Amino acid sequence: MADAEIQATPSKRGSDLGRRAVVGVVLAAVALGALWTGGIVLWMLATIVALVALIEWGGLVGADRLRLAGAIVILAVAMAYAMPMLWDTDRSTVSLLLIAALLFALAPGCAPTAWGLAYAGTASIGLLYLRELPxxxxxxxxxxxxxxxxxxxxxxxxxxxxxxxxxxxxxxxxxxxxxxxxxxxxxxxxxxxxxxxxxxxxxxxxxxxxxxxxxxxxxxxxxxxxxxxxxxxxxxxxxxxxxxxxxxxxxxxxxxxxxxxxxxxx
Incomplete structure (x- = not known):
């Protein structure tokens, strides 16, 4: 996403860059605010981002509604277990998520969606884990x-x-x-x-x-x-x-x- 993905006229490029900059600043402000607050606020943002990212991943790999719904349920349960009041020092949430993703991948046609489940979920839980460290x-x-x-x-x-x-x-x-x-x-x-x-x-x-x-x-x-x-x-x-x-x-x-x-x- 770092380099420009499309060719455009100079005015179009300038307009696109300006829009990207404004949205980027807003997104950064939201992320920094949640990161600073931590706790349930960061968990809520991480959960929403992970679920939306999984839905978009499902669209890219052509997952049907049933398979995508199954992945969403697994991710939602894993993120619920990662809530601050349930967050154990042994970080077992990641292990449970990966085991669930592996079992989900064994179902016919579910492997591509399962990779997205593990990818987005592990990264989101990883952010929560880092924030809780000294x-x-x-x-x-x-x-x-x-x-x-x-x-x-x-x-x-x-x-x-x-x-x-x-x-x-x-x-x-x-x-x-x-x-x-x-x-x-x-x-x-x-x-x-x-x-x-x-x-x-x-x-x-x-x-x-x-x-x-x-x-x-x-x-x-x-x-x-x-x-x-x-x-x-x-x-x-x-x-x-x-x-x-x-x-x-x-x-x-x-x-x-x-x-x-x-x-x-x-």
């Missing part, structure tokens, strides 16, 4: 800021420099210069947030590697959209498409950072 506000903020910096850096570097295509068969307008710009932005901004928030030493240099992970998530969604023959995963967010279009890079980064912390690496 200094969790800054750690969760650092994680999201890296994704946002990657997105912005890749967008502007890709447009300004252009050059060789990153994955032309999947997303024709993404470039290597965009990837490098995103990595540079994530390294700089992530390092500043890590230093200011007094986060563990590893967070000072993990921005650039995580930018690659964010771009991989972006390419995964681009591949799904290309297979489905659609430009966006949805139309909920003006200038941004669907919810999945907005969080495609954040999903794998949240999963990876939460896993790293769960293993005591930080």
């Amino acid at each position: 200094n969790g506000l800054m750690l969760a903020l650092w994680t999201l800021v890296i994704v946002w910096a990657t997105d912005i850096g890749a967008y502007f570097a890709g447009r300004a420099i252009g050059g060789a295509k990153l994955a032309p068969s999947i997303s024709p307008n993404k470039t290597w210069s965009g990837l490098i710009g995103g990595m540079a932005a994530a390294a700089i901004v992530g390092g500043l947030v890590a230093a200011g928030g007094r986060l563990p030493f590893a967070t000072l240099w993990l921005g650039a590697p995580l930018a690659i992970v964010a771009q991989a998530g972006d390419l995964l969604e681009s591949w799904l959209k290309r297979r489905a023959g659609v430009k966006d995963s949805g139309r909920l967010l003006p200038g941004h498409g669907g919810v999945l279009d907005r969080i495609d890079g954040a999903l794998p980064v949240l999963i990876l950072v939460a896993a790293i912390n769960a293993n005591g690496t930080f």
Whole structure:
């Protein structure tokens, strides 16, 4: 989602960029407000985002209503178990979600939807997990800021420099210069947030590697959209498409950072 996906006239591009910027600021403000508040407010936002993302994923993989409804019920139950008053220190919610997703995948024709269930659910629970850690506000903020910096850096570097295509068969307008710009932005901004928030030493240099992970998530969604023959995963967010279009890079980064912390690496 970082690089421009369409070709347009200069006035059209300027209008689209302005609309994207306004909606992006609003979305960032909502996310930051929920992150700051934490608790039930963050849980509600994470649950809504996960459910909408799953619905959009189901549309991209061609899930029928029955299969998608089954996945939604499983995700809703898992997120209900992840409510702050039920959130155990053993983080068993993720294990239960993944087991349920695996069993769901064994049903005929359910595997593509089950992957989306596990993907969106694990990332959302991962965000809740990070927020509850010591200094969790800054750690969760650092994680999201890296994704946002990657997105912005890749967008502007890709447009300004252009050059060789990153994955032309999947997303024709993404470039290597965009990837490098995103990595540079994530390294700089992530390092500043890590230093200011007094986060563990590893967070000072993990921005650039995580930018690659964010771009991989972006390419995964681009591949799904290309297979489905659609430009966006949805139309909920003006200038941004669907919810999945907005969080495609954040999903794998949240999963990876939460896993790293769960293993005591930080």
